[in-house]
Amino acid sequence: MKNILLTAEVAAKELLGMQLVYETVRGRVAGKIVETEAYTQIDPASHSFRGQTKRNAPMFGPPGTIYIYFTYGMHHCLNIVTGPEGKGEAVLIRGLEPIEGLEIMRSNRLGRPDEELTNGPAKLVQALGVDSKLNGQQLGKLLILEPGEAPQTIIETTRIGIKNGAEIKWRFYVAGNPFVSRT
């Protein structure tokens, strides 16, 4: 898994087009990654900016560590740790194109049309049915990264929902894909 050994900024682009697969008791749920954001320790918007704490400890783990955090009192977001262990870098997964397990995703997000199953960081966590029990675990067991086709055009722009570091263009998405959270 060479891609997650790279710095977060590069890995975020490499992850676009790859498949995220979650093995559940109800079946396989999978989607293509179409939107990501990079966060590093020198980045004022990153959870790791002020050093390691109990909450962000998984970000300082080895590459391929899963970091799932709880925010706004109601949402979970999924990150994949990149770079060497101890660097505090990760890539936030913001958008997925559903591939497998559509029935499971729909049941996890009742009342939502298919286009709104996975077009946002907290939405895709809910659709996959990912549990905070995975926080701190390694990729490759329940949650798996599988190779895919690199997208033709990648758009680079500013990240969403942050104040500090807002000018840094570390949001990446597949041009024209309907499962990108915003345009």
Added chain:
DNA sequence: CTATTGATTGAT
């Protein structure tokens, strides 16, 4: 645009 919701953080 606002309400929602609770853990985390930094200031008293």
Added chain:
DNA sequence: TCAATCAATAGG
């Protein structure tokens, strides 16, 4: 201890 903040979403 208390108040502000927060990598978001849904509904009007």
